[in-house]
Structure formats: C-alpha cells, structure tokens
Amino acid sequence: MKILTGNDLKSGAVIWWTGHDWSLHVEDAVNVGERADEIARREEAARRVNAPYAIDAELRDGRVRPAHIKDRIRALGPTVRPDLTLKPADPEARHWVI
C-alpha cells in the first residue's frame, strides 16, 4: 500500500494522512493508491502539511508498517530515546522499528 506522510507546518510533528485529516499515529494511515500527489498538493497548498511524500507500507497483523526503516523511526521516534517516542511504555516498540 501507499501511505502519505509529512510534517505539520507549525509544529514540525510527523503526521500521516487518514483519508480526511492528518494523524500523529501511523496506525491511522490509509492507502492513498494513486492519489498521493493530488492529496499532497492540495494539503500543502492549504498549509496543513509541510514537505509531504508518499511511501510504501504494508499491513502486518492489521497494523500499518512503513517499508523503510527511516519511516518507521519517523513513526515511532528515536530508538535511542524510548522515553521520547510515541510509545514510551511499550518495550516491544523498538522491535517493530528494526
């Protein structure tokens, strides 16, 4: 599947396209298929996202998992600071990344 990501213009936070809005959680990302460019252009023009781009992802155990490690680190947070990730209490989160 193709999912769309970028950063929030004001805060810089990593965000994912949910089909109607942006979410901080990659779990909420939807398959945008061929519509990535169109959505990206529209959302960027409306300043709801900065530097959007589409990536490959797969559904694994019902959860969206970006294909590349870089985007998995973006989705979770720095692997060396679990306390600053989106799942500070989940010791397994790091294994999802690597």
Added chain:
Amino acid sequence: MYKYDQYDQQMVDTRVEEFRDQTARRLAGKISEDQFKPLRLTNGLYLQLHAYMLRVAIPYGTLDSRQMHALADIADRYDRGYGHFTTRQNIQYNWIKLAEAPDLLADLAKVEMHAIQTSGNCIRNISSDHFAGAAADELVDPRPYAELLRQWSSFHPEFSYLPRKFKIAVIASDTDRAAMKLHDIGIQIVERDDALGAAFYVGGGMGRTPMVAPSIRDFVPLDQLVTYSEACLRVYNRYGRRDNKYKARIKILVHELGAEEYARQVEEEFAHLLGQGVEPPLAELERIKTYFADPAFQDASNDTIDRSDPDFALWVDRNTVPHKREGYVSAVISLKPVGGIPGDATARQMHVMAELAKSYSFDELRVMHTQNIVLPHVRKAQLYTLWQTLEAEGMGAPNLDTIEDIIACPGLDYCSLANARSIPVAQKISERFAETGKTAELGELKLKISGCINACGHHHAGHIGILGVDKKGTENYQLLLGGSEAADTSLGKITGPGFSEDGIVDAVEKATDVYLRERSDGERFLDTYRRIGMEPFKEALYG
C-alpha cells in the same frame, strides 16, 4: 571572551525581527516552502526526521556561564530538556516548533547568541582550537581572528547564495585540534620575520569526496586577512560548480583547477580587491583582541594534585591537559558516558557545567568538535572538588581520546539524510570496551561514526572510522582505518565489505586486537596501522 557592542547587538536583534517576519509570511502562505527553506536554513532551522531542528552557533566554541544557562533554559522551554553538541562546536535542539522559533531566537539574542548562518549555502560558524587562550603550545590566541572573520562573514551580501556551504577554521598552533585542513578554508596564524600572518589552506573537507586542503598561500599579512578571504570566496562564488550538488563544494573547484591555478585566480582577485577598501583597520583587530586578554590568573605554582583517590587520579591523567600557566590545567568534561549518546547533555547538566565554569574556570567554557566540553582554566588545587561534582552528575567519564570518546553524528535516529543509525553503534562499542576493560590498554584511539556519506561524524578522519550505509533497506556499516584530523591529517581507507550492527562492534574489537598484538613500544593504534598497513587487519576481519 568577546562581548557585543551596540552594533553587534543590533545586528542580532534585527535578524530576529527579520526571521519573525519571514516566519509569519510562511505561516500565512505568502512564501512557499521552497522560498522559505534557504531563509530558515540561514537561521539554523532544519526540517528533520521528527520535527524542526535548530542549530545554535557557538562562535569558535567559546561561551560563558550565562550563555550556557540560557542554552539549558531553551532546552527546557522550547525543546525536550536536552541538546546535542555537534562536531562543529555548535549545539542543536531536536524538537523545535516553527511557530516558536522566532521567540527562541529572541531569547538567544538576550545573551549575545544567535543561529545565524549555521546552515544553508553560506559561510558557516567559524570554528577554532578548543584550547585557544589556554594551550601551552599556541603562538597566539586564534579567536580574535575568528571573530574578525565572523563579523565579515555575517550577512555578507555577496556570499549568501554560494554554490554550497562553506566552513572556516582558524588555529594558531602546530598541533591542530580543529581539523583545520578538513575545512573549506583552514587558516593557521603563523609568525614570519617577527610579524604575524595567516597561512591559508583551501579546499579541504570530508563528505563524499574527502580531501585534505592544499596550501594556497603561506603568509597573508594580518592587515589583508579579510581582503584575501574575500578573494577566496569570490573566486568560489563565481566558478564553483552549481550543476551538481555533490560537486559544488570548493574542494572540487580547487581539485579540478589545481591548487596552483586556484591560487593564481585568488591572487588576481586579491590584487583587485586591495584597492576596494574592504579591509577593517588593524585597530579593529586590536579592539577585538582586548576581549580575549588572559583572565586574572592567580599564582598557583604551588598547587598540587592529591592523587590518593585512584578514580580521580585516572580522570586527571585522561581528562586534563597542560595549560600555559603553571598550576592550571584545561579540564575536559566528557559527554561520552559509557552507553550514552555522544554529545547529548540535559538541561540540568548544562546548568551544572555553567556553574562549574563560574566557580572554577573564570566563567568560560568551550565546546570541542569531539562533542565534549572544556573548562579551559582550572587551578590544579580545585580539580578534586570539580571532579566530584562531575562524577555526581554523570559527566566524570575518564575517557578523553580513548575508544570510548566516540564522535557520532545523530544518524538515522534524528537525521533525515542518514542511511543508518550511528548512536546505537557508539553505545555498543563503548559498552563493549568498558566491559572488556581494554579501553586503558588501547590508549589514544579516535573512533568516529557517520550515519551517511556526508560525514558529519568525521569517519574519514578517525583512527577507526565507521560509515553507515543502506544495504537493501537494512543498516550496514563499513569500517575504515588510518584516518587522522590532527596535524598529520590523513584519510581512512575502507577495510572491505561492510558489517551488520552487531558485526561492526566485533569488527572494531578484532581490529584493536591486531593492534595489541602488533604494536611496538609507545605506538598508538594509528602508528601501528601506518607501519604495518591494511593487510594484517583484513586478515583478522575477513580471513
């Protein structure tokens, strides 16, 4: 250290207001991201992996306690309670909000700091010897020259859209502690016929095409320093390549023209610019110099160090270096605790370091390009109390210049350019060697890790270097041996096929075992490598 006058303050304040206006126009949609990007970059603001990142300039690595306290407050107020000291003597924050960046810059300006030209295709923060003004072996303090060039290069209208970034380092001793020849311009203040002048090395750098800068001119009189620099930059601005980002640094121009031809073009431009009145009078240099006068050193010649605590004695041996004044040393605060993140410091640690500087080092601190902090002027008699505080705050690691004192870029944990993570590798290596107890036995061993070919972690210049690459979507690490960024600058060579994350830790250990087996008396790892060559290492790694 240098203090702003009304003019310097006004320049920085004006810049804050300019960026506030630019940010407002970006948020209002009046300028596009493409147009805004160079504007935010020249204010140190990147869009990184997780958020905006702000790089704050610490000119020539020097700051006082008030500034260090302010950096700590910024970490708490605008970020997540910590900062990262970089290989160019700056600090960066990883979780900045664009909308708050102008306020942050305004807070910096209150303590005579800024983020001007810490990124973008312009002249970057000027780095220098972290022991400047304290080193026993320096000719003069190099920082006044760096400050002169800082002012010249700040907001230089001709050189704000260079082909690529431009880094300058200034030193004034034969011992190079600033990797001077790995800069776009490396300047060494030298003496000739009782007069001071500047030797220029141009076209060095790391990145994907590492080069050691050739000498371009062995003596530029001090009253022509700015003019000659301007000539170097103009030739680059006009003829540096702009067709390919990866060939746009001045090292490629100098390499393609040849050092002699580049020098000839600079001389031609220099001859022309001498008539244009771009050089400040020497009185300006003298004015700047007064700020770098020695602090009020006391007579400390009778100071002794009580070595009865062995942990303290080890720290003294490893982390203090000789000072020009009897009874004083420069003390290095290691930001490399075993298993820690190289160069990271919490707001609390920054506050502690600021207070220590105030109590023990004439209110002065330095950032090293090796991502540690120096208290430049400490009385020997006060080292023990200083060390006790450092120990209590997790900053007493006795590992300066050892294999645990690893330079590591932020890597794929933070950086959008990276191909692999650097920090976990650094953590595992320092843990491994602390566990086996070999750190001491290995002595001076400089290990440097970059998470991509851009080489922010100086991997080319490590006695042992590690380069993270992307191998079909997984992290892979190449090993390099034989680099140096000291006066004997050399570039490391790749051993062969890369390793996995765990494999690279084993590989480093194997390489050090070869050294321990083959070394002669007094040889460092680098010396042994230079004597015996790559083969025995390859044999151990791949045989």
Added chain:
Amino acid sequence: MAELIRYRDDEAVDHPAVTVDSFLDQSNANAVRVEPGDDARALIPHLTQLKLVEVNFPAFGDGRGYSSARILREAGYTGELRAVGDVLVDQVAYMRRCGFDAFEPDAALDPGDLAAALDRWPEVYQPTGDGRQPIWSKRHA
C-alpha cells in the same frame, strides 16, 4: 512579467538588452544582459557605452549575479544595474548592497514587504561599494 522597480531618476532604457556574446561581437547596443555563467569583467572595457546591465537570476539560489554586480560597480559602472528573473523580496536588500538599483522580478513583490526589507538593516558589517559605512568604520571613526 511584474513591473519594473527602479531606484534611479534617469530615464529607463526601453529596448531589450542583448546577450554578452552579441554585445562583445561589435554591437553598439547600450543594454546588455549578463547570465550567471558570463564573465562580467568582459564588459569592463565598454562600460561608458552601457546604460543598462541586466543581471539574470534564472533561479534565486544561484548567487553568481551578486559577484557580477559588485565587479561592475567596482569597475566604475554607474548605469542602471537591474536584477531580473527569480528575484525574491527577501533578497533585494542584499542585492541593493551589491550595487543593484533596479529590479524586474518574475513574480510581483508585495510593496509593503519590499519596503520593510529595504528598511530593515540600520547597520552593515561589510563595505560593498554601495556607500554604506560599515560597523568597523563607525567604531574607529
């Protein structure tokens, strides 16, 4: 094409500028356009003949035109020096410092933003031939 912004009192040249190559090829034109790759110094023997030099910025990030401008002013050129092309409001202050006294940007500049940009910097660190006194000169006046 947005309108021409000029900081000069004389009459603007009303015909198109020629390329550096055709100008040097024995042209009697008084208006020439310098591209980023052109050597502005080639014009120096002919400066008195010129009333307009356009310096083209095909992309705002290509900074060669700033050097071209200073080189012409340093050589004594007093005619109009016009920045054309991808000229953005956040660049005009630096361009003025390098000797440009006219702008013809591809996209119109907001007059308020333009005025603010040109008004912003009360002091400058470097002399660049635009007549402004650098800070070091004021310190040692």
